[in-house]
Structure formats: structure tokens, C-alpha cells
Amino acid sequence: MWHSELNEAVVHDLALQPGERVVDLGAGAGAATAVAARRGAQVLAVDPMPFMRTVLGLRRRLHRQGDAIEVRDGAAEAIPAADGSVDALWTVNTLHHWTDRDAAARELARVLVKGGRVLLLDEAFDDAAHPEHAHFQERRRRSGLHFDEVDPASLAEALRAAGFAQAEGSRTRFAGRPVKLIRATR
Numbered sequence: 001m002w003h004s005e006l007n008e009a010v011v012h013d014l015a016l017q018p019g020e021r022v023v024d025l026g027a028g029a030g031a032a033t034a035v036a037a038r039r040g041a042q043v044l045a046v047d048p049m050p051f052m053r054t055v056l057g058l059r060r061r062l063h064r065q066g067d068a069i070e071v072r073d074g075a076a077e078a079i080p081a082a083d084g085s086v087d088a089l090w091t092v093n094t095l096h097h098w099t100d101r102d103a104a105a106r107e108l109a110r111v112l113v114k115g116g117r118v119l120l121l122d123e124a125f126d127d128a129a130h131p132e133h134a135h136f137q138e139r140r141r142r143s144g145l146h147f148d149e150v151d152p153a154s155l156a157e158a159l160r161a162a163g164f165a166q167a168e169g170s171r172t173r174f175a176g177r178p179v180k181l182i183r184a185t186r
């Protein structure tokens with residue numbers, strides 16, 4: 001998605017400051033990356049899919065603050081950032097793809113500075129109140145695709161076990177949509 005209210009709301013919520021080093025994990029087409037760069041952050045846009053990195057590279061070239069964006073191969077389980085080098089990190093609609101929750105929690109703990117902010121969220125398409133619930137159920141039935149269930153409370157627990165000072169997981173609403181959300185501070 002080129003633009004997304006949800007991604008904009010995430011960047012806004014994290015209150016990024018100019019010059020902060022931030023990671024958009026599973027950046028996709030870079031909806032949040034573009035907003036964060038406009039706010040003056042130095043953005044590392046990480047995605048494991050070559051096609052998405054091609055799109056991100058194109059977006060970087062077109063973006064007025066493109067020099068503030070770096071595109072790298074990686075995933076939650078292997079984040080291409082040095083230890084203690086990231087001020088804020090977020091991910092939108094990738095949690096159901098994560099293959100190793102505990103390894104991902106350790107990676108997040110490794111790359112964040114002390115006091116660094118994290119916001120992880122997946123839209124709760126399984127919630128009947130979600131506007132795309134029926135469409136999603138139908139697509140899932142037809143494709144037979146499997147998506148891992150994300151339990152926000154247990155992911156928060158994994159973050160605390162990995163060294164986060166605070167981590168809370170809940171099912172809530174964000175930008176008007178039902179979501180599974182984890183908020184954490186390193």
C-alpha cells in the first residue's frame with residue numbers, strides 16, 4: 001500500500017524526532033517509511049521479499065527525503081542493524097508472518113537503544129467489527145492460506161523476557177480499526 005492511515009497513525013504515535021534512527025520492519029511498499037522520512041527521521045526499511053525491496057528502492061528514489069531512507073534485506077528474526085543503534089521501531093501487519101517469536105524478541109532487544117520505543121501491530125481481521133472481516137474470511141477460505149494466530153499478550157511477555165523494561169499487549173482499536181497491538185520500551 002502506497003498510503004495507509006494505519007501506518008501514518010503508527011508513525012505519529014511514536015512521536016519520531018528529526019534525526020532519530022528508526023526501523024520500519026516488514027516495510028512492504030513503504031507507507032510508514034515515507035511518512036517517517038518526511039518527519040526527519042533516518043529510516044531503515046527492512047523487508048525479506050526482493051519484490052518489496054524493489055518497490056521500496058523506487059519509492060526511495062522518488063521521495064524528497066530519499067537520502068534519509070535505507071532499504072535492506074532482513075526480517076524480524078534477523079534485523080540488519082547494529083546493537084543498540086535504533087531509537088524506535090514499528091511493524092504493521094507482519095506479525096502473522098513471523099516464524100520465530102522468541103528470536104524476533106531477542107533481535108528487537110538487541111537493536112534498540114535503552115529507552116527505545118516499539119510499536120507492533122496486526123489488524124484483527126478475525127474480529128467481526130473489522131470492516132474487511134467478511135472479505136478476509138472469504139479470501140482465507142478460498143486460498144487455504146494459513147496465517148499464524150498472534151497473541152499480543154504472549155508476544156509482550158517474550159519481549160519482557162528478552163530484556164524490555166516494559167511491554168504490554170492487547171486487542172484494542174487503533175486508527176479506527178480492531179488490532180492486536182504491542183507497545184514496548186527497551
Ligand SMILES: C[S@@+](CC[C@H](N)C(=O)[O-])C[C@H]1O[C@@H](n2cnc3c(N)ncnc32)[C@H](O)[C@@H]1O
Pocket residue numbers: 001004007025026027028029030031047048049052074075076077091092093094097098099
Ligand atoms: C501485509 S505486508 C505489510 C507491509 C507494510 N508494513 C504495510 O503495512 O503496508 C507484510 C510484509 O511483511 C513482510 N514479512 C514477511 N515475513 C516477515 C518477517 N519474518 N519479518 C518481517 N517482515 C516480514 C512481507 O515481505 C511483507 O512486505
